[in-house]
Amino acid sequence: MTDIFAPSENRDYFEVDQHITASSRYYAGRVGSRFFIALRDEQKILGSHCPKCNLTYWPPRNTCGRCFSQLSESDLLEIGPLGTLETFTRPNYTPPQPVPAAPVLYGIIKLDGADTGMAHLLGEVDFENLKIGMRMQPVFAEAPAANILAIRYFKPAEE
Amino acid sequence: MKRKVAIIGGGQTVHASRRHDVNQGEMVNEAVRAALADGRMTMDDIDAVLLGNMEFFEGCHLTDCWLADATGAYGKPGLKITTGGTVGATTIVAGAHHIASGLFDRVLCIGFEKQEEGDSSAILSGVAHPLYGRSLAGAAVGYFAMMGASYMQAFGAREEHSAMVAVKARQNARKNPYAHLKLDITIQDVFDSKMLAYPIRLLDMCPTSNGACAMILADEKTARERCEKPVWIRATETAHNEQFELNWRDVTNTRPIFSRVCAEKLYKKLGVENPATFFDVFEVYEPATWAELVWYEDLGLCKRGEGFHLIEEGQTEINGPIPVNPSGGVLSTNCIGASAMLRIWEAALQIRNDAGEHQVPKDINWALTTAYGGTNWTVMTALSKKWEDS
Ligand SMILES: [Zn+2]
Secondary structure (H helix, E strand, C coil), rough: CCCCCCCHHHHHHHCCCCCCCCCCCCCCHHHHHHHHHHHHCCCCCEEEEEEECCCCEEECCCCCCCCCCEEEEEEEEEECCCCCEEEEECECCCCCCCCCCCCCCEEEEEEEECCEEEEECCCCCCCHHCCCCCEEEEEECCCCCCCHHHEEEEEECCC | CCCEEEEEEEEEECECCCCCCCCCHHHHHHHHHHHHHHHHCCCHHHHHHHCCCCCCCCCCCCHHHHHHHCCCCCCCEEEEEECCCHHHHHHHHHHHHHCCCCCCCCEEEEEEEEHHCCHHHHHHHHHCCCCCCCCCCCCHHHHHHHHHHHHHHHCCCHHHHHHHHHHHHEEEEEECCCCCCCCEEEEEEEHHHEEEEEEEEEHHHHCCCEEEEEEEEEEEEEEEECCCCCCEEEEEEECCCCCCCCCCCCCCCCCCHHHHHHHHHHHHHCCCCCCHHHEEEECCCCCCCHHHHHHHHHCCCCCCCCCCHHHHCCCCCCCCCCCCCCHHHHCCCCCCCCCCCHHHHHHHHHCCCCHHHHHHCCCCCCEEEEECECCCEEEEEEEECCCCCC
């Protein structure tokens, strides 16, 4: 097979290099702030419960997408910390965002008490030993960060 | 829709990983001139110009404004549409709605992407949720990799089945002179290609393409007066879900999901009971092999968990009973802003019997197309050869 992504050798066409650096600042909002503060200070994972649909969402939010009910901080409840691995993969490439360099293990964990899965890194396990349906537990960061990496990764549960 | 809408012309550029010979405007202009020639029209015949583009993938914003000369929009009303992988289909839907409403009679719809000029994978990471998704690995490949892993586990499919989809797409692309990856490959070649993220290998994924597509939509009067083979837009439907990081799509779950909800609504509009026999050809949006297998199921072409049997039995080959992506699909050509429009244009070519070497060898009266947007949404479009046949 030929290299289908090989660049063209034709240099007859003029090309101008351009670089733009753009930063942004995202506000976590009322419910999101509660989530990150609980994670940082108490190592608790919060979800939002919609009483009308009887569904618990991760991440927490202030509107139920199904029924458009207004949810608030009083609808937050603790979920997990244990959960079930729904699926996983091992990217062999390093994406442009500042994440741990490839290869990493990556999966979806449905926390106990939640109806939606959480995408996160997996650790302390070999790829070959991962199985859909296995029980997982979070490993929290030693110096708590106010972002999702306050959970360093999920590992097979010791239950 | 209040008025009937037809596709009366269209055209596309060749699609390639390098188009150093043209700038963005020149590339878009190639597709526009091809569409006008196909529709036997000049820009004077066009009432409005709609441009579909994931601006910034090529490092520029407001592409509708500064490409106005190349698109033909100079002095005409128009707008730009930016909806991820669905861009091209959303642009056609917007064009159809503008005609159906009676506002315009002839609308030029354009979709393009010149990905070599920007950093589409960096910009794409901006699609991920800033708090819950962006600091984790994954992106599009990760999403489809996890879909593949859960699909195999749930239904007993094997990596051979996704490889069969990879081979079908590229072998079909060899019959399409405009396709990007025209590869004479086998299942073994797919297995030998680089593992990107288990179980997705390089040949399980779409390429990064440059290219454009343009289509002319018209009201019934214009269509009947000026076009020998108008293709009718019979129904369109759009459905959204939340971002996948927030609401993972477990292939086994039974709750409503964008693709199934969309198909159900569209079938209801048209009275479709058995989509596998109602439609004569399908052009689906499959950025990865596993997505095509899941589309078979979400579109109701087979029962849940049986999609991999369709590819195994050859049912979705060009000459099979349920032809899917005779053009080679997104797996062979992915110029994002044009990709979903190409599904519709390729389906129209099939209905017109103008697809050439990749023409499905049977009478094509009805076609169904799908699109796939970054964070779980779809736009579907149903086309027919005659208006009177339903
Ligand atoms: Zn609700």
